[in-house]
Amino acid sequence: MKFSDRLLEKLQPIWRKNHTHPFVQEMGAGTLDPEKFRFYMIQDYLYLIDYAKLFALGAVKAADLEDMKIFSNLLHATMNEEMSLHRQYAARFGISESELENAAPSPVTLAYTHYMLHSAQNGTLAELVAALLPCAWSYWEIGKELSEIPNALDHELYGDWITMYSSKEFGQTAQWCIDLLDKLAEGKPEKELLQLEKIFLNTTRFEYLFWNMAYHKETWPADE
């Protein structure tokens, strides 16, 4: 059994919780409060700045030129394509680029990005990929599921988000990350596989917390 199959089989209930979160469901139904989406976009932009650094660290830790090239392409794609969707949404909400970059990360954003950066900086390449995989994989699955809802792709606010994350390119990125983790996990002792599983589980849980944080527009206690 591939390591990615083992992960999903074992963590299925926790994995599915992300798909059924009200933020995701309401985005698909087109009923999500735009203020919640606005809050999410700002926090997600901050998240992507740090996430992109994981790809840069992946290029540093890659064992061959082929993987190094893919990490550098993913760094470029995140900064130019994915973040450009966020910049376009921000413009629609009247938020300037500097406002976006200088926004304060919420507790969950900060905890999630710092956990990923910690795993990437201090761990092996396999640990780095285990940390970033739930993001790429779960967004692609969610994008695909939402794109199958009638008219969801044409929704005036959420249509562009669903179109991007259900796209072939994002599917390829997710698949490449899955294949890379499977390759790196091959022949590893059980102790190391359990460590990879733990990291994958933690970032899967952080994905849920991120949807929840956006749904409730959670900030620091003193800012409320």
Ligand SMILES: Cc1ncc(C[n+]2csc(CCO)c2C)c(N)n1
């Ligand atoms: C909280 C959060 N989790 C995952 C993604 C999705 N995502 C981030 S990077 C990447 C792959 C390559 O660009 C994908 C799919 C997001 N935007 N925000």
